[in-house]
Amino acid sequence: MLLRFTKMHGLGNDFVVFDAISQNLRLRPEQLRFIADRHFGIGCDQILLVERATLADADFRYRIFNADGGEVQQCGNGARCFVRFVHDHGLTDKSEIRVETASGIIVPRLEADGSVTVNMGVPRLEPAEIPFIAQSRALTYALEVAGGSVEISAVSMGNPHAVQLVADIDTAPVAQQGPLIEQHARFPERVNAGFMQVTDRSHIKLRVFERGTGETLACGTGACAAVVAGITRGLLDTQVTVTTRGGDLHIRWDGEGQPVWMTGPATTVFEGTINLQE
Numbered sequence: 001m002l003l004r005f006t007k008m009h010g011l012g013n014d015f016v017v018f019d020a021i022s023q024n025l026r027l028r029p030e031q032l033r034f035i036a037d038r039h040f041g042i043g044c045d046q047i048l049l050v051e052r053a054t055l056a057d058a059d060f061r062y063r064i065f066n067a068d069g070g071e072v073q074q075c076g077n078g079a080r081c082f083v084r085f086v087h088d089h090g091l092t093d094k095s096e097i098r099v100e101t102a103s104g105i106i107v108p109r110l111e112a113d114g115s116v117t118v119n120m121g122v123p124r125l126e127p128a129e130i131p132f133i134a135q136s137r138a139l140t141y142a143l144e145v146a147g148g149s150v151e152i153s154a155v156s157m158g159n160p161h162a163v164q165l166v167a168d169i170d171t172a173p174v175a176q177q178g179p180l181i182e183q184h185a186r187f188p189e190r191v192n193a194g195f196m197q198v199t200d201r202s203h204i205k206l207r208v209f210e211r212g213t214g215e216t217l218a219c220g221t222g223a224c225a226a227v228v229a230g231i232t233r234g235l236l237d238t239q240v241t242v243t244t245r246g247g248d249l250h251i252r253w254d255g256e257g258q259p260v261w262m263t264g265p266a267t268t269v270f271e272g273t274i275n276l277q278e
Contacts, residue, residue, distance in 0.1 A: 001025070001276045005035075006085060007042065007269040010077030012217030012246030014269075016044045017085050020051045029069030031276050036067035042274060045216050048078050050086060058100040059092060066212030073103035074158030076220015076262055080116035083108040084266035103158030117263040120221065123228045123253070124156035132160065133186040139233055145180050152181075153229035157260065159211075160187055161225035163194040169205040172197075178209025192219065196226045201237045204230060206244055217246035224260040227251040 003025055006017045016035055018025060027035075027047070034041045044067065051061040062082050064075045082099060086092050087110055096109040107119040127134040132154040134141055142149045143162065152162040162181050166172040172195040181193035190211040197205040208222035209215045223242040230236035231253055242249045249264040 001278050002273055003276060004271070004273050005042065006089075006271045007044070008081040008085065008267060009246075009269060010080050010218060010220065010264060010266050011244055011249065013046075013077040013219060014044045015046050015048050015078055015081055016042050017048045017050065017081060019085075019089060019091070020049045021091065025049075027065075027276075032065045032069040033067065034276070035274065042272075045210070045213050046075055046078055048075075048082060048085075050082065050091070053100050055100050055105075057098060058105060059094065059097040060086060061100040062106075063102070066210070067214075068212040070212050071102070072159055072212065074101055074106075074120075074221050076118060076120060076157070076222075076224060077218055077264070077266075079106055079108050079118045079120075079220065080262075080264055080266040083110055083116050083118075084268065088268065101158065111263070114265070115263055116266050117261060118220075120157055120224050120260045120262055122257060122259050123225070125154075125228075125232070127154065130154050130156040130160045131188055132191075133188070143181065143184060143186065145177055145184070150177065150181075153233065155225040155228050157221040157224045157228075159221055160189060160191040161194055161222055162187065162191045163196055163226050163229040166195045166197050169195060169197040169207055172207060174207050174209055174215055178215060182209060182211045192222055192225075194219075194222045194226050196230065198230060198235050201235070202239060203241045203243065204236070206242050208244075218244035218249070220249065220262055220264070223249045223251055224253075224262055228253055228260060231255070
């Protein structure tokens with residue numbers, strides 16, 4: 001099965017994007033894992049599928065698969081690449097599109113300078129909606145990890161995030177704690193583990209250990225979740241620059257009940273074909 005693909009990235013968070021409108025494809029988990037493998041396949045953090053919308057008020061459907069072959073609900077950096085892809089491939093001439101995802105409609109907009117702004121929707125903070133096991137909603141929660149306790153904020157941006165404050169992002173225990181938090185029993189659907197350093201009220205540094213993938217150079221939903229966590233704790237203003245290892249994202253959140261807006265780049269690296277065993 002010969003398939004055309006595009007390799008893209010958002011601040012180093014990289015994707016293999018397939019047009020599932022003009023070509024017929026149905027990928028099995030083992031094929032997805034092969035595509036994502038950096039030694040034997042193309043190599044990526046996630047695989048994105050561009051599909052026809054199934055809802056009347058949407059322009060496209062957007063599906064996301066992690067490197068382990070599992071499908072997930074949302075990916076912010078991928079959303080920016082999605083809108084760049086459909087423009088570059090002539091699938092739409094709209095600057096703003098409505099995109100159907102597993103967690104609801106998102107509205108990405110291609111800006112005049114080539115960056116992409118995405119309405120990421122209203123964050124969910126109630127434990128049952130994240131999902132996170134807790135007796136009631138709180139600003140922070142104590143999470144038992146490796147015989148100790150870490151303080152986290154729990155947020156869903158269409159996918160679950162556990163955000164903790166750290167003094168120094170460079171020495172944060174991402175590799176040690178990330179896998180333990182990801183698999184923690186209090187997150188029944190696993191979780192993305194964020195490590196946030198607040199430098200001032202309009203700037204944070206962030207690293208994220210993503211579920212099913214590991215640490216990535218940037219995480220769009222992780223940046224949104226971290227800013228939401230910082231604002232709810234009174235640490236940040238409404239507009240925040242988030243510095244990841246891959247570069248900067250700009251996040252705005254006006255508070256409870258309001259959507260989170262994310263702006264950042266989307267870059268095409270190369271295009272090609274891959275022959276998959278059926």
